[in-house]
Amino acid sequence: MSEALQDAGQEIALSPTPAEEFQRLSRVQQRELFFRLPETVQEDLVADMDAEGLRAFVRRLDPDEATDVLGFADRETREVVLRRLDEDRREKIEFLLEFSPESAAGHMHLDYVTVGSQRPISEVARRVRRHEDRTDRFPTIFVTDGDELVGELPGGTLALSDDEDILDHVIEIPAVRYDSPDTDVVDVFRSNPERSVAVLDDDGSILGVIYAGDLLSVIEEAAGETLYEFTGVQEEESVLDGPLVKIRSRYKWLVINLGTAFLAAAVVGLFEETIAAFTLLAVYMPVVAGMGGNAGTQSMAVTVRGIALGQVSLPTGGRAILNEVVAGAANGAITGTLVAVIAAVFNQSPLLGLVLGVSMVLNLVIAGFFGTLIPLVLSRLGEDPATSATIFITTATDVLGFLVFLGMARAVLVG
Amino acid sequence: MSEALQDAGQEIALSPTPAEEFQRLSRVQQRELFFRLPETVQEDLVADMDAEGLRAFVRRLDPDEATDVLGFADRETREVVLRRLDEDRREKIEFLLEFSPESAAGHMHLDYVTVGSQRPISEVARRVRRHEDRTDRFPTIFVTDGDELVGELPGGTLALSDDEDILDHVIEIPAVRYDSPDTDVVDVFRSNPERSVAVLDDDGSILGVIYAGDLLSVIEEAAGETLYEFTGVQEEESVLDGPLVKIRSRYKWLVINLGTAFLAAAVVGLFEETIAAFTLLAVYMPVVAGMGGNAGTQSMAVTVRGIALGQVSLPTGGRAILNEVVAGAANGAITGTLVAVIAAVFNQSPLLGLVLGVSMVLNLVIAGFFGTLIPLVLSRLGEDPATSATIFITTATDVLGFLVFLGMARAVLVG
Numbered sequence: 001m002s003e004a005l006q007d008a009g010q011e012i013a014l015s016p017t018p019a020e021e022f023q024r025l026s027r028v029q030q031r032e033l034f035f036r037l038p039e040t041v042q043e044d045l046v047a048d049m050d051a052e053g054l055r056a057f058v059r060r061l062d063p064d065e066a067t068d069v070l071g072f073a074d075r076e077t078r079e080v081v082l083r084r085l086d087e088d089r090r091e092k093i094e095f096l097l098e099f100s101p102e103s104a105a106g107h108m109h110l111d112y113v114t115v116g117s118q119r120p121i122s123e124v125a126r127r128v129r130r131h132e133d134r135t136d137r138f139p140t141i142f143v144t145d146g147d148e149l150v151g152e153l154p155g156g157t158l159a160l161s162d163d164e165d166i167l168d169h170v171i172e173i174p175a176v177r178y179d180s181p182d183t184d185v186v187d188v189f190r191s192n193p194e195r196s197v198a199v200l201d202d203d204g205s206i207l208g209v210i211y212a213g214d215l216l217s218v219i220e221e222a223a224g225e226t227l228y229e230f231t232g233v234q235e236e237e238s239v240l241d242g243p244l245v246k247i248r249s250r251y252k253w254l255v256i257n258l259g260t261a262f263l264a265a266a267v268v269g270l271f272e273e274t275i276a277a278f279t280l281l282a283v284y285m286p287v288v289a290g291m292g293g294n295a296g297t298q299s300m301a302v303t304v305r306g307i308a309l310g311q312v313s314l315p316t317g318g319r320a321i322l323n324e325v326v327a328g329a330a331n332g333a334i335t336g337t338l339v340a341v342i343a344a345v346f347n348q349s350p351l352l353g354l355v356l357g358v359s360m361v362l363n364l365v366i367a368g369f370f371g372t373l374i375p376l377v378l379s380r381l382g383e384d385p386a387t388s389a390t391i392f393i394t395t396a397t398d399v400l401g402f403l404v405f406l407g408m409a410r411a412v413l414v415g
Numbered sequence: 416m417s418e419a420l421q422d423a424g425q426e427i428a429l430s431p432t433p434a435e436e437f438q439r440l441s442r443v444q445q446r447e448l449f450f451r452l453p454e455t456v457q458e459d460l461v462a463d464m465d466a467e468g469l470r471a472f473v474r475r476l477d478p479d480e481a482t483d484v485l486g487f488a489d490r491e492t493r494e495v496v497l498r499r500l501d502e503d504r505r506e507k508i509e510f511l512l513e514f515s516p517e518s519a520a521g522h523m524h525l526d527y528v529t530v531g532s533q534r535p536i537s538e539v540a541r542r543v544r545r546h547e548d549r550t551d552r553f554p555t556i557f558v559t560d561g562d563e564l565v566g567e568l569p570g571g572t573l574a575l576s577d578d579e580d581i582l583d584h585v586i587e588i589p590a591v592r593y594d595s596p597d598t599d600v601v602d603v604f605r606s607n608p609e610r611s612v613a614v615l616d617d618d619g620s621i622l623g624v625i626y627a628g629d630l631l632s633v634i635e636e637a638a639g640e641t642l643y644e645f646t647g648v649q650e651e652e653s654v655l656d657g658p659l660v661k662i663r664s665r666y667k668w669l670v671i672n673l674g675t676a677f678l679a680a681a682v683v684g685l686f687e688e689t690i691a692a693f694t695l696l697a698v699y700m701p702v703v704a705g706m707g708g709n710a711g712t713q714s715m716a717v718t719v720r721g722i723a724l725g726q727v728s729l730p731t732g733g734r735a736i737l738n739e740v741v742a743g744a745a746n747g748a749i750t751g752t753l754v755a756v757i758a759a760v761f762n763q764s765p766l767l768g769l770v771l772g773v774s775m776v777l778n779l780v781i782a783g784f785f786g787t788l789i790p791l792v793l794s795r796l797g798e799d800p801a802t803s804a805t806i807f808i809t810t811a812t813d814v815l816g817f818l819v820f821l822g823m824a825r826a827v828l829v830g
Contacts, residue, residue: 003728003730003731006725006726006727006728006731007731009726010727010731010734010735014734036724036725036726037726038726132569138569138570154547154553154570155553155569155570155573158570158573189628211627211628212626212627212628213604213626213627213628216601216604216627216630227642227645227715227716227719227720227801228716228717228720230642230645230712230716231709231712231713231715231716232709232713233713233716233717237717238717238720238721238726239717239718239720239721239722239726239727239735240721240726240727240735241738242738243738243741243742243745246717246738246739246742247742247745247746247749250710250713250742250746251746251749251750253709253713254706254709254710254713254746254749254750255749255750255753257705257706257709258702258706258750258753258754260705261701261702261705261706262702262757264701264702264705265698265699265701265702268697268698268700268701269698272694272695272697272698273694275690275694275697276691276694279687279688279690279691279694279697280687281697282683282687282690282694282696282697282700283680283683283684283687284680285683285697285700285701286676286679286680286683286700286704286813286817287673287676287677287679287680289701289704290672290675290676290679290809290813291669291672291673291676294646294647294668294669294672295665295669297645297646298646298647298648298665298668298669300642300646301642301643301645301646301648302643302648302652302653302654302661303654304642305642305643305653305654306653306654306655307654309451310421310451311421311424311451311452311453311653311654311655312421312425312654312655313418313421315418316418316421316422316425319425319429320425320654320655323656323657323658323661324661326658327658327661327662327665330658330662331662331665331666331669334662334666334669334670335666335669335670335673338670338673339673342677386642394705398701398705402701
């Protein structure tokens with residue numbers, strides 16, 4: 001997206017009259033910009049447009065795009081707009097509006113024709129031509145027996161003669177129910193690298209067709225969400241939102257984190273006297289906490305990806321946990337030695353160095369153990385392993401890390 | 416993936432003789448499992464298979480899949496395997512092996528036919544039938560003028576008569592050069608929701624075709640990588656790797672983080688006397704550091720997604736930074752008030768409460784500012800905004816956060 005269009009997007013996001021800003025753009029720019037805007041902004045923009053402006057915008061969009069736009073309008077405006085569109089387009093959009101935008105049906109389009117398996121090839125060709133004339137798009141050809149989907153007819157078979165049997169040329173096509181979540185549809189494409197998937201009604205009749213390309217945006221959104229979940233930002237928030245939205249989207253997570261930070265503070269509080277006697281411990285606290293947190297999120301990232309790719313689950317996870325614990329001990333030994341040497345040399349306290357080195361090993365073992373176990377357990381419980389895992393892992397590494405470090409310090413340095 | 420297959424995957428990942436484990440699986444299981452294994456494990460497995468085992472595996476794969484498998488084999492084994500395949504398959508794989516697996520050409524396949532724009536329709540139909548007979552797949556039909564790509568002929572036009580002009584029915588098809596990075600190809604699909612993209616040689620001649628579905632795996636991998644980059648785990652590492660791989664993959668990032676943790680420690684060191692006089696400060700240090708880090712990564716997550724979706728860049732980022740700073744101040748006021756009240760009540764020190772509250776506001780302003788600015792600058796410099804940003808942001812919030820908190824404490828509480 002060009003900088004000029006980025007600027008226009010920001011204007012629209014922050015304007016009290018976004019429709020005015022939007023209508024200053026050319027048709028081509030409007031189309032390019034709209035589908036890149038965050039959902040919250042799309043919603044505000046549509047709410048601010050009058051029926052005539054909306055009609056002018058959607059009349060050139062594909063029916064499935066127009067459906068996405070009109071989904072944001074209130075019922076009344078939507079009906080006015082629909083009445084002013086031509087009949088074919090109106091019927092398609094009304095049909096598509098019935099489905100949830102996050103289901104299989106929300107991603108399907110209507111570029112298909114159906115033919116009975118007993119019909120002559122010439123009839124198929126006639127229907128395909130008619131569809132192309134009306135929509136400028138080549139349809140998927142579904143072959144049915146009664147109402148039931150038999151398969152797809154590749155376009156090339158239109159060159160056959162009427163003597164040949166359609167059924168000899170039908171190929172299989174995967175199908176999903178209209179209410180399958182869109183992530184399930186992605187799974188179907190992943191295991192059948194076909195070009196299209198049929199969307200079926202409860203009774204097995206055909207509702208529409210989805211191409212792999214229609215799902216790119218679903219997967220891309222999922223990609224952006226990983227970091228969001230991880231940092232507790234709400235899914236809808238975008239960089240274009242104003243401060244109020246941002247505050248609301250995030251303060252809860254910050255308050256929850258405050259709670260876990262207080263747990264860590266409480267552990268430190270147990271050792272107030274030790275710290276008073278040996279203030280250097282406070283200086284090294286950020287090192288202990290920081291390393292544990294980092295190592296724990298590393299283990300978590302690897303485990304979360306393994307879960308997403310189906311490579312590991314709680315029942316098969318024993319070996320993964322063991323590997324992470326061993327790796328944690330080794331990386332703890334590497335970084336612990338560095339810290340121990342620095343403390344021994346700069347602070348002239350070999351005992352402090354010893355305490356730091358051993359703490360680092362134990363802390364990274366703790367990080368590897370909880371960083372692997374917690375996402376596996378959360379996923380088993382049906383929770384998202386990326387979202388809530390960090391809270392538990394950081395709490396474990398902070399609380400147990402300070403306990404090990406300050407506890408050992410009290411025993412060795414002060415006691 | 417079933418638990419049984421997950422177990423098989425772990426066995427193969429950890430076995431010294433992975434080929435033996437792999438060959439115990441059925442053909443169908445082999446195919447399902449192989450393409451879900453991490454790349455490092457695929458490589459070890461292929462290295463452990465003999466030429467006959469490899470031939471038996473690849474002879475039923477699509478040419479582009481077989482190319483991915485043979486790409487892991489050493490030159491000698493590869494040539495033995497290729498010699499034992501049938502000619503058509505061998506030629507296709509040898510051709511595909513010439514390209515980088517991460518370029519456009521690495522994702523293309525060869526299900527296309529080309530026809531001159533002046534040829535009769537009947538010739539097109541004949542070629543399409545021949546391609547289908549040989550490969551069982553309906554090809555994309557490219558129309559050329561000399562060597563130059565004119566466009567695509569939709570399959571439906573095969574039903575036309577020889578009297579009609581091919582050029583009247585050609586539709587546009589987007590094209591990419593064979594050496595474009597695969598992320599660029601994703602961009603082409605994003606802005607042209609077409610079903611296919613042509614891959615061209617330097618001189619504009621056609622090398623192959625890519626369908627949107629061929630790129631699902633690229634986008635999915637990118638999704639998994641976000642958390643990896645964010646936590647400094649190397650791209651190739653998987654949950655199935657043994658401890659040695661994990662240690663090597665992560666220790667560098669941990670050592671770099673150790674460096675930044677020492678910066679924070681050095682700042683704390685400046686205030687050793689203050690802490691000795693007022694040990695409660697050490698107790699609240701984890702709260703200050705934790706909240707700054709969390710708020711900074713929230714701003715970063717939102718900015719990184721905005722950059723990826725093309726909604727913001729450094730020249731247009733001024734307002735985004737301002738919004739983050741305002742949101743940081745507000746969330747700092749919310750959490751700061753909570754912390755201040757707790758400190759005032761539990762520690763009976765209203766002054767400590769005041770210091771904590773004000774520090775929290777300033778620290779979250781710092782987090783919002785650097786959390787937004789740093790990814791924008793990194794992206795402008797051509798770096799990945801997710802990878803290196805955390806290091807800089809955490810350093811900024813730790814160093815400046817402790818400086819504000821302990822500096823103010825020294826002035827107010829001790830001085």
